[in-house]
Amino acid sequence: xxxxxxxxxATDAAASKGSRSRQGTRSLVPLYxxxxxxxxxxxxVAGMIADNPLIPSPLSVVVSGWESILDGxxxxxxxxxxxxxxxxxxLGVALAVPAGFLMGWYWLVRGLVEPWIQFFRxxxxxxxxxxxxxxxxxxxxxxxxxxxxxxxxxxxIATFQGVKNVDVTLINAARxxxxxxxxxxxxxxxxASTPFIFVGMRTALGSAWATLVASELVAAPSGLGRxxxxxxxxxxxxxxxxxILMIGILGFAMDRLLLLVERRLTxxxxxxA
Amino acid sequence: xxxLISVQEASKIYQTSRGTTxxxxxxxxxxxxxxxxxxxxxxxxxxxxxxxxxxxxxTPTSGSVLVRDxxxxxxxxxxxxxxxxxxxxxxxxxxxxxxxxxxxxxxSKRDRAQKARHYLELVGLKDFANAxxxxxxxxxxxxxxxxxxxxxxxxxxxxxxxxxxxxxxxRVQMQEDLLETWSRDKRTVLFITHDVDEAVYLAxxxxxxxxxxGRIKEIIDVTLPYPRNEELRLSPEFAELRARVWRGVHxxx
Numbered sequence: 001x002x003x004x005x006x007x008x009x010a011t012d013a014a015a016s017k018g019s020r021s022r023q024g025t026r027s028l029v030p031l032y033x034x035x036x037x038x039x040x041x042x043x044x045v046a047g048m049i050a051d052n053p054l055i056p057s058p059l060s061v062v063v064s065g066w067e068s069i070l071d072g073x074x075x076x077x078x079x080x081x082x083x084x085x086x087x088x089x090x091l092g093v094a095l096a097v098p099a100g101f102l103m104g105w106y107w108l109v110r111g112l113v114e115p116w117i118q119f120f121r122x123x124x125x126x127x128x129x130x131x132x133x134x135x136x137x138x139x140x141x142x143x144x145x146x147x148x149x150x151x152x153x154x155x156x157i158a159t160f161q162g163v164k165n166v167d168v169t170l171i172n173a174a175r176x177x178x179x180x181x182x183x184x185x186x187x188x189x190x191x192a193s194t195p196f197i198f199v200g201m202r203t204a205l206g207s208a209w210a211t212l213v214a215s216e217l218v219a220a221p222s223g224l225g226r227x228x229x230x231x232x233x234x235x236x237x238x239x240x241x242x243x244i245l246m247i248g249i250l251g252f253a254m255d256r257l258l259l260l261v262e263r264r265l266t267x268x269x270x271x272x273a
Numbered sequence: 274x275x276x277l278i279s280v281q282e283a284s285k286i287y288q289t290s291r292g293t294t295x296x297x298x299x300x301x302x303x304x305x306x307x308x309x310x311x312x313x314x315x316x317x318x319x320x321x322x323x324x325x326x327x328x329x330x331x332t333p334t335s336g337s338v339l340v341r342d343x344x345x346x347x348x349x350x351x352x353x354x355x356x357x358x359x360x361x362x363x364x365x366x367x368x369x370x371x372x373x374x375x376x377x378x379x380x381s382k383r384d385r386a387q388k389a390r391h392y393l394e395l396v397g398l399k400d401f402a403n404a405x406x407x408x409x410x411x412x413x414x415x416x417x418x419x420x421x422x423x424x425x426x427x428x429x430x431x432x433x434x435x436x437x438x439x440x441x442x443x444r445v446q447m448q449e450d451l452l453e454t455w456s457r458d459k460r461t462v463l464f465i466t467h468d469v470d471e472a473v474y475l476a477x478x479x480x481x482x483x484x485x486x487g488r489i490k491e492i493i494d495v496t497l498p499y500p501r502n503e504e505l506r507l508s509p510e511f512a513e514l515r516a517r518v519w520r521g522v523h524x525x526x
Contacts, residue, residue, distance in 0.1 A: 167360075169356050169358050169360040170360055170362060172330055172348075172354070172356070172360070173354070173356065173360035173361075173362075174362075174373070175330070175347075175348045176328055176329075176330070176348045176349075176350070176352065176353065176354040177350060177353075177373055177374035177377060177421070177425055178348075178349065178350035178374060178377045178378065178425065179373075179377055183377065187362075187373070188362065191362070191364045192364075194364075266364075268363050268364040268365075268405050268406075268407065269363065269407070270363065270407045
């Protein structure tokens, strides 16, 4: 890096662009904080004006959340949900990446697999729940399967697109240097499609969380969805809000974590967000 | 004496939904070892097709392409290709890019690094070995691509409008540098361009092609001696050759 900053005009341009965007993020942080404060303030004011016991105030939600942390119920439900999301998402991505690669690389696999994926992509995973329950029962398997399917379908398409979008010139460049198919795949196609895979993983994570609550509505012993469903029957809107916030925070944190890994692995890209 | 490259009655015909395109029409060309050949012509004259045939990236519809008397059936490290869009692997540093082909030849890590450094130095990129392509200017990227092609020690360099995306000043500088590199480490070069000046300045033979169908129209010997320099571009001999090539490219018969 130090050598690169010697005199090249491109380096200067890249560096100044980088610092400009860094500066941009830095100056936005106070705004992020401000918008949160304003948002929560508006929520508090709205709660007071509405004067409806079913609209919880921010403070009562915090109190309710704190109580459920102390008695361990929040952790119990959160860990159950988190485990489901991680297993379902993990399996989904673990299968989607090789499947996407095979579809992008072998026309035979593509022809046989793509129609199914395109079809099931248009069916919301939740619509499969009734069928999944009949076949897999109302146990843990059914819930994880639905989350798995949602993650898989989001990620496989992105990976497949990534492989399809690999610049032919790069493949030709590898071929003329003496690379055979396997080398081209490992050293060109995989790195070139990494940015797409990460986009797919982040979409998959969103789908996994989106599917979670619904998958827990049916006879789950624990989980955030279960917790909210139970609270709903007692008009306990504070607990529902705690569940919503928990899902939001966890989803956001995992997304940022993926983004961080992505930035590190794809720092070579010309354009960066 | 047998030619290094021998293109024999090669045709390339593309079938598209809009009909048949004859990209190359029974073209023959022999290139001797150590020659610097430029192919010049309007777009659609099949000059890139010709290069891709020799590279082995495509196969002729009829006719054949021989390199050292062997029929070309696919690409190989004996024929290095330099693309207009640089085609550097963006996730690898300059040095790792140059090492790519060396690694495929099974060289040890140390030998690879040593060789890569040597060729980066040859093209003046010694200080940028650890830079990613996105940190390099257009001219530097192309120099890195040239180092990468040289490193695997091809007997033939195929260059597909390598300086086409560069600005006029960088382009002239790159021509100088290429001739300089070439004079120190001689390879046979097949160089495609649509720039008449460039074609005459670099080559010992200029192959003028015409479009639709792609054919060789004329082959002009450039008798100017190497090494060549900027003075030469202003000489009357250069002007005369350039005029001949120009007429060849732009006159239709």
